[in-house]
Amino acid sequence: MPTSANNRATTLPGKYYTDQEIYDRESEKLFSRKWIYVGREAAVKEAGDFFIHSQEGERIIIVRGGDGGLRAFFDLCRHRGTGLCSTDEGRFGKYITCPYHAWSYALDGELVSTPNMDETEGFQKEDYPLKSVACRTLLGAVFINLCEDPLDFETLFTPLAEKFRPWGIADLRLAHQIEYDIAANWKLIVQNYSECYHCPTVHPALNELSPFRATANDLEEGPLLGGPMEITRPGGGMTTTGERCAAHLPGLEGADLQRAYYYLVFPNMLVSLQPDFVLVHRLTRRGPARSLVTCEWLYHPDAISEPGFDPEPAIEFWDETNRQDWEICERSQRGVSSRAYTPGPYSSLATMLPVIDSHYLAAMS
Numbered sequence: 204m205p206t207s208a209n210n211r212a213t214t215l216p217g218k219y220y221t222d223q224e225i226y227d228r229e230s231e232k233l234f235s236r237k238w239i240y241v242g243r244e245a246a247v248k249e250a251g252d253f254f255i256h257s258q259e260g261e262r263i264i265i266v267r268g269g270d271g272g273l274r275a276f277f278d279l280c281r282h283r284g285t286g287l288c289s290t291d292e293g294r295f296g297k298y299i300t301c302p303y304h305a306w307s308y309a310l311d312g313e314l315v316s317t318p319n320m321d322e323t324e325g326f327q328k329e330d331y332p333l334k335s336v337a338c339r340t341l342l343g344a345v346f347i348n349l350c351e352d353p354l355d356f357e358t359l360f361t362p363l364a365e366k367f368r369p370w371g372i373a374d375l376r377l378a379h380q381i382e383y384d385i386a387a388n389w390k391l392i393v394q395n396y397s398e399c400y401h402c403p404t405v406h407p408a409l410n411e412l413s414p415f416r417a418t419a420n421d422l423e424e425g426p427l428l429g430g431p432m433e434i435t436r437p438g439g440g441m442t443t444t445g446e447r448c449a450a451h452l453p454g455l456e457g458a459d460l461q462r463a464y465y466y467l468v469f470p471n472m473l474v475s476l477q478p479d480f481v482l483v484h485r486l487t488r489r490g491p492a493r494s495l496v497t498c499e500w501l502y503h504p505d506a507i508s509e510p511g512f513d514p515e516p517a518i519e520f521w522d523e524t525n526r527q528d529w530e531i532c533e534r535s536q537r538g539v540s541s542r543a544y545t546p547g548p549y550s551s552l553a554t555m556l557p558v559i560d561s562h563y564l565a566a567m568s
């Protein structure tokens with residue numbers, strides 16, 4: 204971890220938030236090698252359903268196959284490289300057909316039709332399937348990895364699956380989603396998420412429901428970093444009313460009923476486990492000083508189908524909290540971009556931040 208002369212952990216130098224060179228190194232070392240959260244599996248339920256995920260200058264097609272399997276492919280035709288998809292989501296028929304010369308691919312990527320190619324000497328369709336991208340699902344979430352030989356997903360993510368099991372995330376349904384465009388480096392967003400030293404000043408309402416000192420870290424290694432915070436009001440929830448919008452998730456018991464857990468799934472997924480719902484933030488880099496964040500509110504299907512179900516108090520509470528966070532992250536971005544900025548000391552109330560920086564720097568080396 205970065206340290207100052209007296210060996211205290213300090214914030215990262217400004218170049219990590221501003222330099223194109225660092226941004227490009229992150230592309231190579233992190234975002235092209237790590238498992239990246241790209242969306243909910245439920246977005247592609249039926250055969251042919253697809254969505255496009257864009258990162259590192261690539262467009263990746265995530266598509267449900269006729270066999271029910273989920274696959275990912277680079278969005279390019281094997282003939283002359285043309286982009287296959289004209290929309291960012293939708294449903295293919297039985298085939299994915301290139302708009303240029305009408306080569307067609309099955310949903311598993313196999314090239315099945317190539318009009319008027321019969322006289323082309325030596326050409327064999329089986330030599331030209333779509334270029335695939337590693338794709339896995341866990342707890343209803345879809346992850347891809349651009350690396351040709353990625354680290355084993357199951358080994359890395361089994362602890363996550365174990366930890367999150369009681370919340371039954373795979374069964375939850377999307378009740379609401381908001382996308383935010385933020386003028387800040389993605390790491391400022393991650394760091395801000397991972398400490399509540401700022402809660403009394405930036406989130407007075409949140410701090411009222413869940414005091415910033417009632418926090419702990421229970422996972423400090425691997426791709427999963429974070430821990431629980433206590434919810435003060437018995438049976439309460441993190442909403443504008445302080446009440447839950449739904450019954451607690453059926454797999455929860457004991458202390459988990461009075462806690463919210465906050466985890467970074469390194470590098471681009473933030474998972475907030477509440478007693479009655481789960482909030483997921485998906486980060487996408489758009490430049491050294493720009494990030495997109497998609498925030499998803501996930502509820503149990505029984506809660507959603509309950510007459511009078513109204514998640515608005517939770518949506519409003521977290522939308523407000525999000526906006527408070529983004530504003531402070533944008534202010535941080537302006538500050539760390541200044542020639543006058545030098546690394547400052549991390550607080551003892553933000554112990555996760557040196558751990559995250561350390562994890563990040565190790566991945567970048």
Ligand code: FES
Pocket residue numbers: 280281282283284285301302303304305306
């Ligand atoms: S580029 Fe796709 S069929 Fe020619």
Ligand SMILES: [Fe+2]
Pocket residue numbers: 395396401402405406528
């Ligand atoms: Fe915050």
